[in-house]
Amino acid sequence: MPPLAERNLFHDRVRLAVTLTGVVFAVVLIVVQLGLYVGFSRTTTALVDMSRADLWVVSKNVPYIEQGIPFSERKLYTVRATLGVAEAQNYIVRFTRWKRADGQEEAIQIVGVNPESTMGQAWNIVAGRREDLKVDDSVFVDRIYFPKLGVRGLGDTAEIVGRRARVVGLTQGIRTFTTSPYVFTNYRNALDYANLREDQTMFILIKAQAGVNVEDLRRRLQAGLTDVDVLTRQQFSDMTRHYWLYTTGAGMAVLMAAVLGLLVGVVVVAQTIYSSTMDHLREFGTLKAMGATNAYIYKVIMRQAVIAAVIGYALGISLSILVVHESGKGGANIVLPWQLGVGMLGLTVAMCVAAAFVSINKVTKIDPAMVFKG
């Protein structure tokens, strides 16, 4: 086919620029918003997803990890005695107060874990070792939260509910959704920092033996325990994600912004392609008079839309990658998995093709007799 679509698209540079601006805007907005959504999603469930536990024991009806309720730690023995359990550990996640060297206090989430366990540990450790958490008053913090915690590096000290906390390890990139940073410590310290009694725990993490069906184990444990829920890692992760993203409305707000971006893209592209079609209406009428079918003319218009989509996507995704990269240096956590990038190409093409339907409707109604009107 002679390059009618391409030439019509590139002929008017201003209109092309407007079209591409609309596509780029839509791509960047959608990618950033969906990237935020993915980032939020991963952040809200990070502790659960990275726990390496097959099962979680939580107090009855606890909807998400930040709302744990203390229960008797004796249930740990019942769990360990259950057939199919390879390892079980108490685990604490609780809000408490961090007092900086300058006296300012910040809310944190203390995470208490057995340093010798395979489960519930800090990850992305960039300084220190897990074994260092065996020491009294030892904590791991994340470098992102240095300013918030008033910490500059290893060896710095602070207070948690009147008790000393010394930084013995650092992580990189462990974010929280609540703005209260995770501070990892050993279980013994965490009882004190979280004002819990020795006979209390917040959660129990469970590792199944190799070859054991996790769901069967979950049911057996649930049958043997009272006043608690036994959840798979995935279940607890989904519950936590659902609460933060949907019950609070945060996720919906992000998704709505993405939908808005899509709508803006459709409207802008529809308007410019329609404007181009109107400018070339006589040509389409001539094509019809020459014997072109409606399908042939649709192909010309669709080709215009797809070319605009591909160029706009290339520009938009490049800009999005830049935005994602820069956001990593700040507080926002925008994640761009390759699936989102690839999916965005499909969505961009679909957006532009949908926008072109307005023009298609117009050319369908062209009266070819118009070509005789000088």
Next chain:
Amino acid sequence: MEHPIAVRELTKVYGAGPTAFRALDTVNLEVERGEVMLLMGPSGSGKTTLISILGCILRPTSGSVKILGKEVTRLGEKQLPRVRLENIGFIFQGFNLFPTLTAGENVELALDLKGQRGPAAKRRARGFLEQVGLGPKYDSFPADLSGGEKQRVAIARAVATEPQVVLADEPTAALDWHSGRTVMGMLRELAHRHGRAVVVVTHDNRVVEYGDRVVRIEDGRILNDSTEPAPLDESSVISNQSSVVSFQ
């Protein structure tokens, strides 16, 4: 052998009731192969309506229209594009070239509609342009061509699909007379040497000498149908077409 164009009791009425306007009124007409028929009449006489119906672009209110013996008034809307593509070439007053395509690509577009693509189509397109004396202008855009050259590209495009019928609506109206003579000479050659049925709608009395037949229409009716127009001085036509190569 059937006439390329045969029209019987053709009527076209726009609107209805008291405001109805009868653009064509029981028109009977046949166009022969190898004939240049001039359709002449004042503005509003029905010329454009008639040529639109002959081109299967407009539907008559009643009557019969046969293109190469096939009754087209009974065809569905989706069948008419194929009738136009296979049988009819159009030449317009305003040239109607695609401004963003080169002269060669304009001709290629017609071939593309018939499913002819690639290097072979390019060669054919170049051939048609050479036949109208515009081979060197293959890569020129319409904006870089004179009016006469644009109309010659339009002629090349119209004949590229090898139609048996060529309909030209005021083909010389936007041209100087020298260019107009060249264009009319080409249309005459299409008819006489290549056996096409050529219908030319025109106001211009100067083109009468190029017609084999003049049909005058007024108020939607055929006034007279003369097969003896003023004789054409062939030598004067040839002397003004020095840049034109014969259609093959």
